[in-house]
Amino acid sequence: MAFSTRSIQWSSSSRAQTAAPSVSSVTSRKMSLQKIQAPSVYGGAGGYGTRISTSTSSGLGGSLQVSITGSDVLLAGNEKSTMQNLNDRLAAYLERVRSLEKSNSLLETQIREWHEKNTVSVGQDYSSYFKTIEELRNAQMENSRLVLQIDNAKLAADDFRLKFENEHLLRQSVESDITGLLRVRDDLTLTKADLESQIESITEELVFLRKSHEEERDRLHKEVGGSVNVAVDAAPGIDLAAIMENMRKQYEEVAEKYRQEAKDHYENLVNVEKLEGHRKEITERRQVYQSLELELQSLLTMTLEGTLAETEARYSYQLDHIQQAISSLEAQLRQLRADMEAQNSQYSTLMDVKTRLEMEIATYRRLLEGEEIGSLSPQRAKRTTELLISPLENCRSICFSLLAAQGD
Known part of the structure; x- marks a missing residue:
């Protein structure tokens, strides 16, 4: 599916991108996740009425901001109910991760189809049209x-x-x-x-x-010849x-x-x-x-x-x-090439984001599956919760943005 250039806008590509908590930062601290004690999450008498509120900015050019306010987590007086509550929330997060993985695979398929379709368009030979x-x-x-x-x-x-x-x-x-x-x-x-x-x-x-x-x-x-002249004094003859x-x-x-x-x-x-x-x-x-x-x-x-x-x-x-028509077609062709280059750039950016999110999700999954959340200080427990929530919310925000762009 072709994404419009207006679907996803990166507000400030020149700014320094604030990277999400990476795997190296988690592993460098050598955090050993163990079971989280109820009173150690945040202050409050016995842990009651404690609210987990996180606000983080992921490194997508500063334009994707995630502000997540969790629902009230009531920490029971006993450790069993608190662990049950946390396990339920963890199961919900894992379910959300699986749904986001499905959405991610669907988006990968759509991006691949879009890339294949537009790659054919970019490589199209216009010599026949010019001929x-x-x-x-x-x-x-x-x-x-x-x-x-x-x-x-x-x-x-x-x-x-x-x-x-x-x-x-x-x-x-x-x-x-x-x-x-x-x-x-x-x-x-x-x-x-x-x-x-x-x-x-x-x-x-x-x-x-x-x-x-x-x-x-x-x-x-x-x-006259036969006659004889008798008189001498006769009249003269006729001439x-x-x-x-x-x-x-x-x-x-x-x-x-x-x-x-x-x-x-x-x-x-x-x-x-x-x-x-x-x-x-x-x-x-x-x-x-x-x-x-x-x-x-x-x-x-x-x-x-x-x-x-x-x-x-x-x-x-x-x-x-005819020359004006040719100029118009050439301008459209240049605009099409510019759009293709912009879409390829967006695709590359999205692929980088997707790869990074996949790596972070895989790392967090290994952390969730391979280690237990144990005795941690309240500050480290809060940081661990943020590390678990932020990539998921970032992935959800990106997916929502892509779906909105797809709708446009």
Whole structure:
């Protein structure tokens, strides 16, 4: 049974301990115990009304004080009744000694069990607990690292998703621009085909006019060549070459006009300024995209830094909490070791007291069994009675203290 440190307190361990009457002091006086005469115990007429009162301090640090007042011992006038009374008291003391021996053996068993139990506790190996604490700490650090990697992966995934969405929007914009340009190209192709057909029809018409003009000219030449000029003062003939030249110039001007109109129409459709405007717009959009991408990168960097700081703060707090728990466990372990050392010291003290009491009880038993209480002076008889009573009462006081501590 474990004894609390408050169960038995030695009031002043530094004081000189007043030792109980030892065996050496008894034997050195060479006391020969014989039968005690009734009138020789203490004064009084015939020994009547005599009271044995003893007060002694045993050597347990000065804290165990025994004050025993015996019951009135009536010494009869005759020696027989006095001896009977003393024998009865001696039998009672011997019975008390036997009961105290039983209590002492029980206490020895309890002390031995307590010592064995606490000896195992003192020799306990805490390396497994420290290993478990270290494994938990490493697991928490690994968990923190994995959580940080997961957060970084999530942020990287969000970054790539935003980039993909921006690129997708840019691709859709470019595709819509390409679709519009394809429509313009188709319109220009249709316009070009229409103009080419018009040019072809005009060219055919010009060829037809030239052919008809040549036929008309040949016919007129034939008519003029076959006629005879009768009158000398006839009107001057028509200059057909000039007329044909004029007609040719007119048709060429018309053709040039149509060609110029077609060219102007084509140039208006495919205007260089519009293309430059589209190029500028694309350049501006690229610049906006790059600025947005830079802003996104800065925001992601700030977010990652904030998340990292928060994660470091959280896990530093957890590490501080774990460190406090470890410090508390170490303090409890130190307190436990201190308690064990104090209990071992108390156990050693109790074992010393027990050994000394056993020696004194054995000595007094030999004195009681081997010698008779005979003719002694009153002072020596009183001293002998004190020597018999004091160890028994000391043992009883110690046992009561141990039982009280056991109850606590």
